[in-house]
Amino acid sequence: MxxxxxxxxxxxxxxxxxxxxxxxxxxxxxxxxxxxxxxxxxxxxxxxxxxAAPTVYGLRRFPYPYRAMLALSSDADSQTLRKFNLVHRFINTTEPTPLGQGLGLDYADSFFVYTANDQRHIVDEVGNVPLQRELSYFRGTSQTPYGAEAIHAYIRDGWIDTIHTYGDFSQVNQHTTRFRRDLAVKAVAALKAHGDRVDVWTDHGNQSNVDNFGARGRGRFYAYQQGDLPGSPYYHTDLTIPYGVRFVWPDISSNVFARASVVFPLRLSDGRRVWGFWRYTNERYTPQGAVVWNWTPYGLGEQLSEAHLHRLEAMGGFAVVAQHLCGTPYPGVLPQDAVAALKRLARHEQSGALLVTRTSRLLHYNVARDxxxxxxxxxxxxxxxxxxxxxxxxxxxxxxxxxxxxxxxxxxxxxxxxxxxxxxxxxxxxxxxxxxxxxxxxxxxxxxxxxxxxxxxxxxxxxx
Ligand SMILES: [Zn+2]
Incomplete structure (x- = not known):
């Protein structure tokens, strides 16, 4: 009527x-x-x-039919283009791959701009690739393109959505570093010039990585982080935040797998504000309280356990799982247990319970919904x-x-x-x-x- x-x-x-x-x-x-x-x-x-007009009962927590959302957040350490392609063909496509039938999951990776690590080991047995030739935008700390063409394509096509700091600056002697502000200046200029935009930043490595930022003030350990410290020769967030970084993982561990929200407002040392976010990094601690990281392919089975996935879905939460999926040097990259864990993850998505998506999409959805x-x-x-x-x-x-x-x-x-x-x-x-x-x-x-x-x-x- x-x-x-x-x-x-x-x-x-x-x-x-x-x-x-x-x-x-x-x-x-x-x-x-x-x-x-x-x-x-x-x-x-x-x-x-x-x-007769329908009643609206508010927001559903996740897109139908899903009850929870999960992202794999993998750090670029020891990555080579060969290993990257092998892992992504398995996780992202549905084609037959050496690791098994592709899983068709939405998964995006991270990248370095520079490589300056002085440790001596092989990151890929295929070709005996030394650490100094791991995948990075530029060769070493030069301005000569190395993986830039591939990284550009992956940012465009959605296989990379995270910058894992400006580079791998880990040194055997953690009191030294090869990072300088000028490297950030040149990195931002190059990324902008090529249209390479990502808005997720994850801190990397040991205390030589002075370009890390986001956790100063959380304790004495974090005094090494100077990326957001005005006046420091390593200060760069006056460039990095305007470049487009919106979400920062500030090198903080967590044994909490599922959360109602993974984001939190983060004030940097220079007064700028960004979103911080939590990643699940470990299950246990040593009796002395040290973190027992499980973020290698060998820990993937424990990370993506049936119990974890079930609890995540039951509570209707978010999970961002920290990993180093290209972290092993072996031709097959992922051990059988890790392959099985990823298949388990895919089954949870296929059942309609868990939406697996890239980190940037999960973080944006978390903010938009809340x-x-x-x-x-x-x-x-x-x-x-x-x-x-x-x-x-x-x-x-x-x-x-x-x-x-x-x-x-x-x-x-x-x-x-x-x-x-x-x-x-x-x-x-x-x-x-x-x-x-x-x-x-x-x-x-x-x-x-x-x-x-x-x-x-x-x-x-x-x-x-
Ligand atoms: Zn790293």
Whole structure:
């Protein structure tokens, strides 16, 4: 039945689209966030919602049907292009590979810009590649491209989304370093010039890696971190944050596998603010309290145990699992136990319980979901969900792009009579997905990223 107001609207020719919706009073139902904009309540309060309009019950924690989200966050240590390609063909594609049938998971890696490690060992038995030739953008600390062409392609194609500091500066003598601010200046200039943008930073290595940052003040150990210390010859966050880094893992260990949220606001020594994030790095500590890292392929079985994955799904949380998937020097790279662990992970995704995605996507989703601002209006038996903003407490309130709200999902009585809008504009039908009840309610959401199982591997002459 049309109410008097609806008849009036119909008579005056106002359609059922955004205009009518924005005039409608925004009766917030249970579960909706009380975030009504002034514009939404401009109409008379008597404009109660028509009984036929679906009720919105708030946000679903994860895109349907998933109950949890996990990212593998692998550090570039000992990486070679050969090993990188072998591991990514197995994890990302669905083609037959030497490690088994490809798993088709969304997994992105990290990279170094420079290599200055003075330790002596072989990082790849195939070709006897010394540590000094591990995969990095430039050769050594020069400005001569080494893996730049491959790294550029992988950033573009989604196989790399993280910078593992400006380079591998670990030294046998941890009181020395080969890092200088000038290397960061040149790195940022080169990355920008080639359009190589990543927004996740993970700290690396021993105390020679003075370009690390984010944990100064957490204890005496972290005094080595000078990347965010103005006046230090190693200061660079005045360049690195404007370059685009938004999320930082500041060299902090954690034995917590699943968290309700993995991000936290982080104030740097120079006053800049970024998002910090937690990675799971270990299960145990020595009796003396030292961390027993399990972030090598040999620890992957313990990391991705059935118990961990089950608990993650049961609590509906996030997990970012720190690894060094190219950390072994062997031709096959991943031991059988690690391969089995990755297959287990893939089964959890295939079952619809766990969404496996690249680190940057998980972190952006975490922020978008936790700080989403929207309101709900009703008109002509339809319900309109207006996504207004991401009220990001670190980088500021802003209107999101469609990519920023991918996966955002709302419970509603009736997806077919619910309209998802960005502001007051309906989101294109191709980007909207309707779901049946998961036991609580049906839902409507912004489509998650399309699955990409293409083989993006490239070979670069002269690069191991
Ligand atoms: Zn590292």
């Amino acid at each position: 049309l109410t008097r107001w609806m008849r009036l609207l119909a008579i005056t020719g106002i359609g059922m689209g955004a205009a009518a919706a924005s005039l409608a009073p925004a009766a917030v139902r249970a579960g909706d966030r009380p975030r009504l904009r002034a514009s939404a309540s401009a109409a008379p309060v008597a404009w109660s919602s028509p009984s 700080h989403l601002r929207y309101d709900v209006t009703h008109a002509f038996g339809r319900t309109y969900i207006h996504i207004r903003a991401i009220d990001d407490p670190v980088f500021g309130r802003h209107t999101p792009t469609l990519d920023e709200i991918r996966g955002i999902t709302f419970y509603t009585d009736n997806p077919r009579k619910t309209v998802l809008e960005l502001g007051d504009q309906p989101i294109a039908a191709a980007m909207v997905v309707h779901h049946p009840s998961d036991g609580q309610h049906p839902s409507i959401g912004v489509r998650w990223y399309p699955r990409d199982t293409a083989d993006h591997a490239v070979d670069v002459p002269g690069v191991s």
